[in-house]
Amino acid sequence: MWFPISQVTISPLLLATIGFVIGVLGGFFGVGGGFLAGPMMFWTGVPINFVVGTDLAHMTGNSIVGSRRHRALGHVDLRLGALMILGTIPGVEAGAQLIEWLESIGNIEEVVGLSYVVILTTIGLFTAWESLRAIRIKRTDQLEIREVLGIQSMSHRSRLLRIPPMVKLPVSGIEEISIWTIIFAGALTGLLAGFLGVGGGFLRLPLLIYLIGVPTHVAVGTDLFEIMISAGFGTLSHALKGNVDVLIALTMNIGAAIGAHVGAVTTRYFSGPIIRFLFSFLPLIAAVLVLLRITG
């Protein structure tokens, strides 16, 4: 089929299939899937200037379906998501400004690429180590509960910060936490997302779990809620610049809708540590993809 906006011919079935795969990942892990959708779209022939904007548009639709489904399952902490946004937006702007400043003093493509590889590898290895530890604890102690953390010190330390105002997050099972801890987590993920030029799903999920102490299932749903808002803003911004082929995004979303549904429902059949262990492969795959691009 001919897509006149981006001037490209692509099979709609192929787009819907890509959307389905990304949708399953998004619904299950709470990520936008930009690190996979982008290269896949480029591979199908979408011009590079349309890849980022169209990917964001697709991510928005995908996360709407995923977060609505997770909300129905009780996995979205709206209060936490709304508070994180307060930090995410200035964080993304600061990250983008940092990139512009670094660009003005030299070629930074390799610096950003290597930072990306180091950050993603660290997240992937840490999550794999922690989740395997949690799985062992769960087996040794024969615990029947869904959520076990292999480490606890980070979320405990973050709760010690008692700068008012304090907020209660009943959906996440958090009695009291400083609003500044949440805003800081949002700002940090926003800064990294803006600096690395990614949606930030696989940066936010570990922070929600390890720093704030949110159960994995709620972290996945809340992460999708955040992606829905941030990708929505990104879509609007890129569409104004003429970098979005909305028909390609809508076609991908047909597959993504059922994929996100499948992914979200499937989380009910896995415990938190298993989801985190499977998740740990995503940043590592993304790191390898970036490393190949830098060295290639």
Place this chain on the structure above:
Amino acid sequence: MSSNPESSSRVDPSIVPLMRSLALELVIYGPIVTIYFFLVLHRTNNWLTNIFNASSTEYAIVAVLLIGGQGVMLEMFTSWLLRRIGLRH
């Protein structure tokens, strides 16, 4: 080690009804969205291209509304489909 007591009360349901639900959902969903694609999306091609060429602001607003609208609609449709065929996830 930490645990979430709220989650502990929920028991994971059997995987068999889930697989049956999802397979049936895919079988019904596939043809319906194919019809939707050819009746609705395919026909909006020219209209969207005209807006894209005429006004970037109008195009941006239409793009976000279409993405949001289709997302909500498809999610409601998949949920309705499950209730309609009497299987639960």
